Amino acid sequence: MSVHNLDIKRVTTHVIQELKNKGEKISALTAYDYSMARVVDAAGVELILVGDSASNVMAGHETTLPITLDQMIYHASAVVRAVKRALVVVDLPFGSYQGNSSEALRSAIRIMKEAGAHAVKLEGGLEVRESVLRILSAGVPVMGHLGLTPQSIYKFGTYAVRAKEETEAQKLLDDAQMLQDIGCFSIVLEKIPAALTKQVSETLTIPTIGIGAGPYADGQILVIHDLLGINKEFKPRFLRRYADLHTIMTNAISHYVDDVKSREFPNEQEAY
Template sequence: MTFRKKTIKTLFQMKQNGQPISMLTAYDYTFASILDAAEIDIILVGDSLSNVFQGNETTLPVTLEEMIYHGKAVMKGVKQAFVVIDLPFGSYQVNDSEALKNAIQLLKNTNAQAVKLEGGQEMTTTITKMVQAGIPVMGHLGLTPQSIHQLGSYELQATSQASKDRLKADATALEQAGCFAIVLEKIPADLATEIATSMSIPVIGIGAGNGCDGQVLVINDLLGLDESFKPKFVRNYLNLNTSILEAVKLYIKDVKKKDFPNSNESY
């Protein structure tokens, strides 16, 4: 099968044509290959790897070097998907020059097509500098996990009129700064729909209702790998936690019984 590589132009056309955009995370070659073969539109090498891959409580500990490592692995498995990679906490907040340097390093070392960063109006000069240097930037508003200690919890965001107005102003500012797309996380569905409708760029939702231009989930959540994590906005398409647990138990049983490997599995 011959794949045509998706680009920013592809995503804009999908927005204009009313075609929903599918987006999932991947952190390694194997999963990236599977998602790509399924013809996912966007693969995000997310800093969520800090949680689901490294076992950290927040996304804050993951480093630029680690994002590069995982980005390289993902890119080896991709033929057609558009690949975005997260700028980790601390890599773009110090100053614009440092942010630009790290974004360049991220793309040069991974061959990903774009970076994603969190924040609103306070990030516009940083975004503009990156865009002027030829770096596509995806924004991220609403629940911003890198600011979890400031937010205080993972609860629904933009619930007051003032916070709704601020979020809409942030979205407009990101578009004007040059973002090619925005992720809206855990905000009221009607607000997300209003923002998506008003934007000329794609708006991808996670826990933001069905009125966005596309949806994103963490692949581990979609596959049901962590039974302890069941937020309202996640749909488990599989329950791999149970399936893997049962498979491993069967393997252990067969090894203990000296039933594996059998004669057909031996040389």
């Protein structure tokens, strides 16, 4: 028996907080287009992230860096049109908020106005404090993102687990506390040790959403294409595949090709 909170008409940042308060885990997934977002929303997740991972799974880039603000707005608009219930959070892409809080605010306002999003997410701690404050001052909800921050991949040079050493772990704890103190409604923790996730989640009053961060976060998020097994190449330890759509889709399409070649499709019933 599934225990989805489908009685909640609209998931808001307040609802997300309530779930943490009563000890109920938060389910989150990514979506980047209308058709997929409709399915994800109807299945009962509380939070849909229009991630800059669209750069990888939708556009085929190696990193998240190339995707533009205009492209993020395009993806987010499609998702917002599909969603009736979930909270829709949109990533601010690389270069649209770092180092300039005025630009960060402009980017966030464009996402809220042009896409109809409910909140924005951005990566980093102390480095982005001014940007976060500026966006919050305009009444835009902000989700933080600490640990492995893919937009900084060239600084790290690897997608390995972050914050294993004490100094980096302490900085992450300080950053998480700071993000909560200035008003973020939630924080994504990516690829950090489970024990650190536990510490952060128990210290903070706002919800944490984990990806590759163990079972102690207040919620979990995966990329929808990974969960459904649409892409075969990506096999990190934290990923659980709930379907093998790659095989199902390949078989269906090759069956179609065979039917066209053998004149089986379309048949008389399928013609006018």
